[in-house]
Amino acid sequence: MSVPVLLVTGFLGAGKTTFINQLLQGDHGLRIAAIVNDFGSINIDAKLLDASADGVIGLKNGCICCSLQGDLLRTLKIVLGQKPSPELIVIEASGVADPAGIVQSLMDPVLWHSARLEIVACVIDAPDVNDRVNDPLWQTQLRGSDVLCLAKTNGLPQDAIASLKARLAILGKRHVFDLGEKLPLTVLLSGGSLKPRDIDYPPLTDSRFVHLEWEREGQISMVDFQAVMTELAPNLLRAKGFLTFCDQPKGMLFQLVGQRATLVGSDRTDEGKCQLVLIGDKKNFDVEVAYSLLDRL
Numbered sequence: 001m002s003v004p005v006l007l008v009t010g011f012l013g014a015g016k017t018t019f020i021n022q023l024l025q026g027d028h029g030l031r032i033a034a035i036v037n038d039f040g041s042i043n044i045d046a047k048l049l050d051a052s053a054d055g056v057i058g059l060k061n062g063c064i065c066c067s068l069q070g071d072l073l074r075t076l077k078i079v080l081g082q083k084p085s086p087e088l089i090v091i092e093a094s095g096v097a098d099p100a101g102i103v104q105s106l107m108d109p110v111l112w113h114s115a116r117l118e119i120v121a122c123v124i125d126a127p128d129v130n131d132r133v134n135d136p137l138w139q140t141q142l143r144g145s146d147v148l149c150l151a152k153t154n155g156l157p158q159d160a161i162a163s164l165k166a167r168l169a170i171l172g173k174r175h176v177f178d179l180g181e182k183l184p185l186t187v188l189l190s191g192g193s194l195k196p197r198d199i200d201y202p203p204l205t206d207s208r209f210v211h212l213e214w215e216r217e218g219q220i221s222m223v224d225f226q227a228v229m230t231e232l233a234p235n236l237l238r239a240k241g242f243l244t245f246c247d248q249p250k251g252m253l254f255q256l257v258g259q260r261a262t263l264v265g266s267d268r269t270d271e272g273k274c275q276l277v278l279i280g281d282k283k284n285f286d287v288e289v290a291y292s293l294l295d296r297l
């Protein structure tokens with residue numbers, strides 16, 4: 001029998017990993033396998049996904065919408081060969097991916113017999129919509145999806161959420177869910193087209209992003225790190241990493257989306273090691289400058 005595939009897309013930092021973790025922890029009773037695509041070579045998202053998934057496989061060093069299409073198909077075959085086999089496969093696209101490229105790969109007629117694309121869900125950072133609405137990649141991700149899932153609605157008034165849903169409906173998206181309402185998986189899956197589909201536009205090849213990966217053995221100073229990030233943040237779209245700070249007993253997970261940064265204790269850090277990924281727009285993020293600042297830490 002063919003295993004349904006849920007493809008989760010959405011802009012950098014929209015909330016895809018958080019959403020998938022909620023799915024993995026849900027009481028649906030399904031065996032779910034997750035495939036996660038990190039833009040760089042450091043597999044941060046795979047580490048953040050809940051260990052309860054029936055196998056989390058990270059695909060790194062490229063994007064499954066273009067350079068890693070072959071890897072995606074090979075990985076799906078491995079996942080499908082697991083015993084017992086998964087009842088749902090969730091694929092998390094990287095935040096720079098055009099879902100059309102991934103959908104194209106999944107339309108492979110041989111694969112379709114064993115894994116069928118059920119639905120493409122786009123996670124939207126609700127408070128961020130005004131800043132993103134004219135971004136061509138954001139628009140492409142929206143257009144290539146069957147359902148939209150609004151993340152980060154906690155703290156937004158109900159009428160703001162309702163008007164956002166109405167606005168997205170005008171863009172042709174009838175199925176807009178608020179993730180704050182703890183969406184049942186069955187409801188989400190029922191929003192799909194449930195049949196193979198054609199792509200009616202060429203996938204976007206977006207090379208406007210640059211990223212930097214920085215690793216360091218040993219601890220760093222929190223004050224110095226905050227100073228570096230304060231300098232870099234205005235030119236970043238996304239940053240995430242596991243860090244170990246002097247005088248802190250535990251490693252920490254650092255997340256930056258736009259100008260919102262968080263630092264929380266984490267068990268998933270590698271002992272005594274720092275790993276950081278920064279992503280920005282080529283126009284204003286200077287990787288060399290960023291490296292030189294980080295290397296002073």
Ligand SMILES: Nc1nc2c(ncn2[C@@H]2O[C@H](COP(=O)(O)OP(=O)(O)OP(=O)(O)O)[C@@H](O)[C@H]2O)c(=O)[nH]1
Binds near residue numbers: 151238
């Ligand atoms: N307040 C709040 N924060 C959220 C919510 N969802 C995600 N976040 C935060 O937003 C940041 C990014 O979340 P992720 O789930 O890693 O986003 P992502 O889309 O997987 O990010 P990339 O894959 O790196 O593009 C993290 O700091 C999350 O804790 C939410 O519903 N509410």
